[in-house]
Amino acid sequence: MGYVKGLKCKECQREFPKDPIHVCEYCFGPLEVDYDYEAIGKVISRKRIQDGPPSMWRYKDLMPLDEEPKVGHHVGYTPLVRAKNLGKALGLKNLYVKNDSVNHPTFSFKDRVVCVAISKAMEFGFDMISCASTGNLANSVAAHSAEAGLKSCIFIPDGLEAGKILGTNIYGTQLIAVHGSYDDVNRLCSEIAANHRWAFVNINIRPYYGDGSRSYGYEIAEQLGWKTPDNVVVPVAGSSLITKIYKAFKEFEQFGLLEGKVNTKVFAAQATGCSPVTTAIKNGTETIKPVKPNTIAKSIAIGNPADGYYGVKTAKNSGGWGEDVSDEEVVKGMQLLAQTEGIFTETAGGVTVGVTKKLVEQGRIKPDEVTVICVTGNGLKTQEALAGVYAAPPVIEPKLQSFEDIYSNSITV
Numbered sequence: 001m002g003y004v005k006g007l008k009c010k011e012c013q014r015e016f017p018k019d020p021i022h023v024c025e026y027c028f029g030p031l032e033v034d035y036d037y038e039a040i041g042k043v044i045s046r047k048r049i050q051d052g053p054p055s056m057w058r059y060k061d062l063m064p065l066d067e068e069p070k071v072g073h074h075v076g077y078t079p080l081v082r083a084k085n086l087g088k089a090l091g092l093k094n095l096y097v098k099n100d101s102v103n104h105p106t107f108s109f110k111d112r113v114v115c116v117a118i119s120k121a122m123e124f125g126f127d128m129i130s131c132a133s134t135g136n137l138a139n140s141v142a143a144h145s146a147e148a149g150l151k152s153c154i155f156i157p158d159g160l161e162a163g164k165i166l167g168t169n170i171y172g173t174q175l176i177a178v179h180g181s182y183d184d185v186n187r188l189c190s191e192i193a194a195n196h197r198w199a200f201v202n203i204n205i206r207p208y209y210g211d212g213s214r215s216y217g218y219e220i221a222e223q224l225g226w227k228t229p230d231n232v233v234v235p236v237a238g239s240s241l242i243t244k245i246y247k248a249f250k251e252f253e254q255f256g257l258l259e260g261k262v263n264t265k266v267f268a269a270q271a272t273g274c275s276p277v278t279t280a281i282k283n284g285t286e287t288i289k290p291v292k293p294n295t296i297a298k299s300i301a302i303g304n305p306a307d308g309y310y311g312v313k314t315a316k317n318s319g320g321w322g323e324d325v326s327d328e329e330v331v332k333g334m335q336l337l338a339q340t341e342g343i344f345t346e347t348a349g350g351v352t353v354g355v356t357k358k359l360v361e362q363g364r365i366k367p368d369e370v371t372v373i374c375v376t377g378n379g380l381k382t383q384e385a386l387a388g389v390y391a392a393p394p395v396i397e398p399k400l401q402s403f404e405d406i407y408s409n410s411i412t413v
Contacts, residue, residue, distance in 0.1 A: 072115025217248025239311025
């Protein structure tokens with residue numbers, strides 16, 4: 001038995017039943033899950049969480065399911081890495097990396113949201129799963145649909161990285177590339193959803209799907225010893241993750257699970273080639289001006305973010321900020337994380353590292369503050385971003401002298 005009362009409009013607060021819907025029919029505001037927090041508060045405790053499985057399902061009381069989860073039993077509870085080397089490079093004494101590049105099964109934080117979405121879709125009786133994706137979501141929907149024994153049909157913009165295409169096809173899904181941007185794909189999927197009774201995880205299942213992201217925030221707080229950090233730097237695409245992390249912190253505070261209060265500043269991080277949210281923050285407005293993406297950070301290249309308004313509000317209300325970095329800075333961020341902490345992140349992680357560097361230089365993040373950088377995907381999926389950066393390795397004969405010759409002349413290790 002779960003603790004979901006229904007859905008509620010984030011704007012007009014009208015209530016709706018638990019159905020596969022995502023938009024208020026009165027004001028067109030987004031719908032979110034309405035939980036019975038009073039009932040949750042009677043059962044949840046640190047001990048109950050710590051006695052749970054070493055996965056995101058240790059927070060099952062806070063997930064929007066009425067039945068037991070159907071898939072993704074090993075998703076989540078990823079490492080919160082104390083990043084001393086990276087911190088030294090950036091001038092931060094208390095830096096952590098929340099590393100979802102090792103999240104199972106598809107090596108991105110999207111596994112958190114998809115296992116919730118598919119479990120909910122099965123509760124609703126769907127047998128076809130679909131989504132619009134920039135790659136990581138496609139990987140995860142394909143994998144979890146296969147685990148559930150459901151059919152899936154996945155739509156992506158053409159031109160995605162080869163690793164993400166292969167990492168979707170392997171699960172036996174129907175993959176369709178659309179000539180256009182993610183926003184074009186998402187618009188098409190909204191039309192398809194109106195004509196077919198499919199579960200689109202990021203359209204008609206969106207209110208439930210998004211709440212899986214809260215587990216990322218719960219884990220940060222629990223792994224910091226039931227405390228929230230002073231700063232958290234979050235990659236922003238549609239702006240769901242940034243809002244859910246902050247919501248997770250506030251929920252833990254509400255249930256009395258934290259040591260102290262939430263004083264976390266939330267920082268939005270985007271690539272300069274697709275930065276509608278951080279641009280709005282810098283301009284002091286909550287109005288999102290859509291853009292046409294042009295960046296190597298394809299996984300967060302959403303020009304018209306569905307929750308952009310709420311992403312801006314989260315950064316503003318928390319006392320945070322928004323910053324963006326060029327593609328060159330994205331690559332440097334990927335290299336810096338790999339060379340200091342041994343973590344190979346995808347481009348979105350390069351964005352958060354690069355943005356953190358800027359925020360430190362601007363004085364928005366102080367050296368002694370506890371700071372968490374969010375790394376949400378694995379670099380093996382976005383190898384094209386590093387094309388041309390490294391020369392081919394030298395080739396030598398299998399002879400000691402051949403090595404000595406090249407070692408004395410050019411090897412720099």
